[in-house]
Amino acid sequence: EYNEGGYLALEIGRILDNRYQVVRKLGWGVFSTVWMCWDMETGEFVALKIVKDLECDRVIALGEVAMLRSIQERGTEEDVGKSTIVSLRNSFSLPGENGVHVCMVFDVLGKNLLSLVDYEGNKGIHLKNVKSIIKQVLEALSFLHEKCHVVHTDLKPENVFLCVDSDYVRKLALDVVERVWSGQPLATSMVCAGSRRVDSGLRCRLRLLKKVVEGGWSGGDRGGWGRSLEWARLRDSVARGPRSLRVKLGDFGNAVPVGYDYKCTIQTEPYRAPEVILGAGFGCSADIWSVACLAFELATGTVLFEPTKSQSATRPENHLACIMQVCGPVPYGLRLRGRHTFRYFTKFGTLKHLGKVKKIGLKQILVNECGFRKKSAGEFSDFLQAMLNVDPAKRPTATQCLRHPWLAGQRYNYRATPLDEE
Ligand code: ADP
């Protein structure tokens, strides 16, 4: 998939832009690979996102760079919300086979929120952790919406990242160094396909890096680092009790200015707001809808709206039915504005293939299907129900959500160590 698909094939130890030495791969997405690099200018580790060199991907990436830059110019470092948004440290481009690879430099982050939730067991994380994460996401959105006038449009667990501490990051590099010097092949997850072999050339290229990661490591307790790599353990402890988790909102590849007349369908399906399904335009309130879906998912380990295609109806129509079940009918005004309304609704306001939908309500779902106690379900559903108002104009803003009693009194400190003992 490298080269052909437009990804840049990289070998470990290579130096990019005269400054960043490639240490290992961190992950990949549909349009990029992400590499941990050692910034030789600052002596820090960074995450380098290298976008495919195909024309369409390059255009999107340049949009993301411009968006991140403009966000960075707003507000000050004191804005809590701003510090919860990934910051672009630098950007440059590299020549590729089909065109140019746009490269973006970020801080190294940990896994995304998907890794915290036990979806198989339908087990959510401790409610205190849900509150602290949702609070941080809302702070980021309050800054993004109100100070930057930007809609994220793709809020979902994959795009909220856990922060990690510098020991964790150094351990990632040490892992590579140890393999290279003990002659073990590199792990597939660390490299491009087919380049796991370790030779003396590689040792030579990583000489300086070896000094840095071994020299900079102060403690004698290797166990501490080993532990911090065990995401499975983190997941267990986050389910059990409160932890100080720090998160950052990322992936601004789809973000748009408020009021931008955007004809494409935004958002990933389960997190898609009803006005988007109906093609009725959208604003910041579309992000608020997704936050509610995210909160429900973190707390229950189940996706709130998971539309499927059925014999009688299409996915969007089934999606609308699920929404109406939890949130009530779609108001006339919204149906009137929707460019696609005619596909799903009769002129009487019932669904074309599914007819009338009975409302169940969120509290009942939390109690009956997710094992919540009545009191806790009541408080949580009260918080969610406002954000899940089918009428986007009636949804609270991020700042208003932050004042809701469900979040009030929510305290957390900003330590970024995912796995130190409680
Ligand atoms: P795409 O836009 O191509 O989907 P993403 O930005 O989602 O790319 O990144 C792809 C993957 O790379 C992520 O799922 C994550 O595993 C990893 N990743 C991205 N950014 C970072 C980062 N700053 N630190 C560590 N890993 C990252």
Ligand code: MG
């Ligand atoms: Mg992605």
